[in-house]
Amino acid sequence: MVEGTAGDRAEESSLEAFRAETRAWLEANCPPEMRQPAAGDDDMCWGGRRWVFRSEAQKVWLERMAARGWTVPEWPREYGGGGLSKAEAKILQAEMARLGCRSPLSSFGIWMLGPALLKYGNEAQKREHLPRIARGEIRWCQGYSEPGAGSDLAGLKTRAEDMGDHYLVNGQKIWTSYADQADWIFCLVRTDAQAPKHLGISFLLFDMASPGVSTSPIKLISGYSPFCQTFFDNVKVPKENLVGTLNKGWDIAKYLLTHEREMIGGMGFSGDGREALSQIAAREIGLENGALADSGLRTDIVRHEIDAWAFALTMERVLDEAKAGQGTGALSSMLKYYGTELNKRRNELLMSVLGSDSLIWEGDNPRTGGKAGERPKAWLRSRANSIEGGTSEVQLNIIAKRVLQLPGA
Amino acid sequence: MALVLTEDQQMLKDSVAAFLADKAPVAQLRALRDSADATGFSRDLWREMAAMGLAGVLVPEAEGGSGFGYVGAGLAQEQIGRNLSASPMLSTAILGVTALLRGGSNAQRQALLPKIAAGDMLLALAADELARHNPTRVSTLATPSGNGFLLNGAKAFVLDGHVADKLIVSARTSGAEGAREGITLFLVDRAAAGVEVSRTVMVDSRNAAHVSLDDVQVAGEDVLGPVDGGHAILERVLDAGRACLAAEMLGVAAESFDRTVEYLKQREQFGVLIGSFQALQHRAAHLFCEVELVKSVVLRALQALDADDPRAPAFASLAKAKAGEVVRLATNEAVQLHGGIGMTDDFDVGFFMKRARAAAETFGDIAFHGDRLARLGGY
Numbered sequence: 001m002v003e004g005t006a007g008d009r010a011e012e013s014s015l016e017a018f019r020a021e022t023r024a025w026l027e028a029n030c031p032p033e034m035r036q037p038a039a040g041d042d043d044m045c046w047g048g049r050r051w052v053f054r055s056e057a058q059k060v061w062l063e064r065m066a067a068r069g070w071t072v073p074e075w076p077r078e079y080g081g082g083g084l085s086k087a088e089a090k091i092l093q094a095e096m097a098r099l100g101c102r103s104p105l106s107s108f109g110i111w112m113l114g115p116a117l118l119k120y121g122n123e124a125q126k127r128e129h130l131p132r133i134a135r136g137e138i139r140w141c142q143g144y145s146e147p148g149a150g151s152d153l154a155g156l157k158t159r160a161e162d163m164g165d166h167y168l169v170n171g172q173k174i175w176t177s178y179a180d181q182a183d184w185i186f187c188l189v190r191t192d193a194q195a196p197k198h199l200g201i202s203f204l205l206f207d208m209a210s211p212g213v214s215t216s217p218i219k220l221i222s223g224y225s226p227f228c229q230t231f232f233d234n235v236k237v238p239k240e241n242l243v244g245t246l247n248k249g250w251d252i253a254k255y256l257l258t259h260e261r262e263m264i265g266g267m268g269f270s271g272d273g274r275e276a277l278s279q280i281a282a283r284e285i286g287l288e289n290g291a292l293a294d295s296g297l298r299t300d301i302v303r304h305e306i307d308a309w310a311f312a313l314t315m316e317r318v319l320d321e322a323k324a325g326q327g328t329g330a331l332s333s334m335l336k337y338y339g340t341e342l343n344k345r346r347n348e349l350l351m352s353v354l355g356s357d358s359l360i361w362e363g364d365n366p367r368t369g370g371k372a373g374e375r376p377k378a379w380l381r382s383r384a385n386s387i388e389g390g391t392s393e394v395q396l397n398i399i400a401k402r403v404l405q406l407p408g409a
Numbered sequence: 410m411a412l413v414l415t416e417d418q419q420m421l422k423d424s425v426a427a428f429l430a431d432k433a434p435v436a437q438l439r440a441l442r443d444s445a446d447a448t449g450f451s452r453d454l455w456r457e458m459a460a461m462g463l464a465g466v467l468v469p470e471a472e473g474g475s476g477f478g479y480v481g482a483g484l485a486q487e488q489i490g491r492n493l494s495a496s497p498m499l500s501t502a503i504l505g506v507t508a509l510l511r512g513g514s515n516a517q518r519q520a521l522l523p524k525i526a527a528g529d530m531l532l533a534l535a536a537d538e539l540a541r542h543n544p545t546r547v548s549t550l551a552t553p554s555g556n557g558f559l560l561n562g563a564k565a566f567v568l569d570g571h572v573a574d575k576l577i578v579s580a581r582t583s584g585a586e587g588a589r590e591g592i593t594l595f596l597v598d599r600a601a602a603g604v605e606v607s608r609t610v611m612v613d614s615r616n617a618a619h620v621s622l623d624d625v626q627v628a629g630e631d632v633l634g635p636v637d638g639g640h641a642i643l644e645r646v647l648d649a650g651r652a653c654l655a656a657e658m659l660g661v662a663a664e665s666f667d668r669t670v671e672y673l674k675q676r677e678q679f680g681v682l683i684g685s686f687q688a689l690q691h692r693a694a695h696l697f698c699e700v701e702l703v704k705s706v707v708l709r710a711l712q713a714l715d716a717d718d719p720r721a722p723a724f725a726s727l728a729k730a731k732a733g734e735v736v737r738l739a740t741n742e743a744v745q746l747h748g749g750i751g752m753t754d755d756f757d758v759g760f761f762m763k764r765a766r767a768a769a770e771t772f773g774d775i776a777f778h779g780d781r782l783a784r785l786g787g788y
């Protein structure tokens with residue numbers, strides 16, 4: 001009954017050829033060290049002017065992938081991308097997951113700025129910035145939140161004044177992830193103080209090495225200091241660094257956020273080689289008559305696995321629908337909300353599975369000899385998932401308003 | 410396989426949706442209940458559904474069916490869930506046909522499939538014996554007799570049992586109660602001597618029956634599949650039922666949710682629409698996400714059945730577990746967010762909650778399928 005056309009079959013067979021080539025190429029080119037998941041943010045490759053590769057393998061892997069455009073498989077070739085169709089990109093992702101290949105480059109440029117530039121940037125901006133993002137040469141940070149503007153982001157006060165041949169930026173950002181290590185910032189600034197708050201915002205790009213930019217790291221509950229307070233004191237920004245139209249930056253900001261949210265929501269669900277919770281539990285706790293030896297925890301774990309699997313299939317369905325031209329934009333809030341809440345739950349369960357071993361903060365574990373600190377830090381870090389990129393409550397507000405069209409939301 | 414509907418499938422969905430909303434809305438179930446209808450569904454409706462190709466949805470075109478497969482059957486079930494349409498779709502078109510397709514001899518297929526597809530024959534699966542679903546706990550005995558067997562025992566919660574022309578009965582030909590091995594499936598005439606069927610009126614106003622078998626003689630030709638090897642077939646039949654019940658629960662959940670969101674936009678309290686209260690907005694938004702997840706697991710489970718994917722049992726359990734959880738939340742939220750009117754019999758949302766409870770219980774709830782998934786996953 002349900003049969004494809006000849007065209008479908010031709011596409012099918014060329015995709016199969018692509019799969020075979022991709023598999024062979026990955027097997028030949030992905031260094032063995034890059035076939036295991038990264039041990040935390042610190043072990044990933046972030047790129048940038050000052051990047052020190054953690055290993056030769058990390059460097060080689062980035063260079064080889066970038067040369068194919070596969071750090072950004074779906075971007076157009078002229079901007080450093082791989083020019084792959086969604087179907088091909090899905091195959092590449094599946095083949096990478098199959099071998100356990102980690103992502104060659106983690107980057108706000110790829111996840112957030114790139115998609116926004118592709119849509120709103122002018123030709124010169126695309127040619128200048130996109131290839132450098134693709135090759136991991138420039139590391140970007142996100143200047144959105146301010147002390148007085150978090151969930152109410154449009155209330156931001158950092159201002160940019162038109163000085164004729166440049167903008168003059170003054171103000172303060174906060175929670176700017178990796179601001180102290182980033183080369184450039186994409187920044188929301190107020191360019192019209194009189195207009196209603198959403199209509200006076202513009203989207204600027206500038207070099208963090210510009211005179212007047214300073215950062216000061218903030219320590220997190222996990223002990224890491226991945227983000228900063230960022231200060232702008234009479235920073236001169238060339239006029240050509242305005243993206244899109246003056247005072248229309250909010251549209252770009254929101255578009256970028258949908259990408260950020262899908263990325264955060266999907267973290268760990270798109271086959272990055274993350275070990276299933278149930279497998280870890282089986283190894284750590286052991287089995288009795290084929291069932292996990294802790295029956296209470298087993299029930300909690302299987303309930304989590306059900307939701308995690310259902311969520312992974314939902315990400316797949318959303319992608320497939322987009323491919324079939326049935327896209328639904330507001331789903332990014334759903335993915336962000338559900339994915340981050342799940343990841344928090346997973347981290348709680350992982351702590352339970354590992355019991356008191358999961359609490360060891362410093363030194364080695366005398367019982368197992370294992371390395372301390374990573375587990376409780378990962379657990380603590382995961383708490384931020386439902387805050388960064390817009391809180392869970394804000395995502396629910398967006399669903400209520402945009403998808404369900406409830407009154408007064 | 411992409412998690413999207415093909416054009417054909419989309420067309421089927423639209424036509425079934427329009428048909429059932431017109432011919433078998435909730436009001437029909439209410440009328441059947443209020444008149445204590447002896448059949449429990451409308452036979453005219455079933456004839457029309459057969460004419461649309463729904464009775465033979467799983468039957469291959471060469472054997473008189475429409476061959477839409479499990480995705481097609483699930484799409485129909487989803488609309489059945491939205492309308493709470495009473496019909497023998499599950500018992501006959503899904504469970505009965507799957508049993509014949511997976512275990513039936515050529516003679517059995519030829520004799521039964523065309524009649525089923527035409528809407529002229531009803532089947533019922535008599536598998537469970539206990540109150541909680543457990544397909545290996547079979548103590549009904551089949552002892553050799555003549556060229557066939559003599560059946561003795563009792564079956565519970567037999568969907569459409571009191572109107573079925575034939576029952577598919579699981580019975581023990583060897584092995585201890587609880588063992589997978591030693592279960593055999595039989596095709597038994599409901600009218601055969603020694604078969605006693607009593608309808609049990611259920612909370613959801615749908616059909617179920619208690620069947621007792623007292624020295625029922627069945628012929629050798631009426632064994633369905635191999636002697637002692639019925640369990641594997643039964644599992645496939647049940648998985649088809651589970652995935653299709655999950656599809657029905659998706660419909661129940663989605664409809665309850667839509668009605669609730671509508672109500673939030675109509676009902677005023679404190680001088681404002683209640684939908685403007687953030688506490689309620691967040692509950693609705695959360696439920697929206699849960700229903701989206703159910704859509705994904707249901708479609709994948711149905712596709713896996715069509716593709717004979719070795720993971721089909723896991724996907725069926727995933728869909729049944731997740732849909733069961735979400736339909737309970739959706740229907741309970743529907744009652745709660747409607748306030749007092751949600752508790753009244755005149756109002757429809759209670760019907761959805763009752764159906765949700767029964768469907769979630771049928772062929773294993775989240776506890777059953779969570780355990781099964783864990784076992785399939787090796788933990």
Ligand SMILES: Cc1cc2nc3c(=O)[nH]c(=O)nc-3n(C[C@H](O)[C@H](O)[C@H](O)COP(=O)(O)OP(=O)(O)OC[C@H]3O[C@@H](n4cnc5c(N)ncnc54)[C@H](O)[C@@H]3O)c2cc1C
Nearest residue numbers: 142143144145150151175176177384387388389390391393
């Ligand atoms: C690890 C991490 C990294 C980050 N990285 C960056 C970055 O790189 N760049 C950047 O610009 N920002 C970054 N952020 C900031 C992040 O986007 C903000 O923290 C977030 O948007 C929340 O703002 P807030 O902290 O001011 O909290 P608030 O807005 O003050 O929220 C406090 C509480 O009130 C709730 N609340 C607020 N408004 C509503 C409402 N309307 N309805 C219901 N509840 C509400 C919130 O959900 C929350 O629970 C990062 C944050 C974290 C934790």
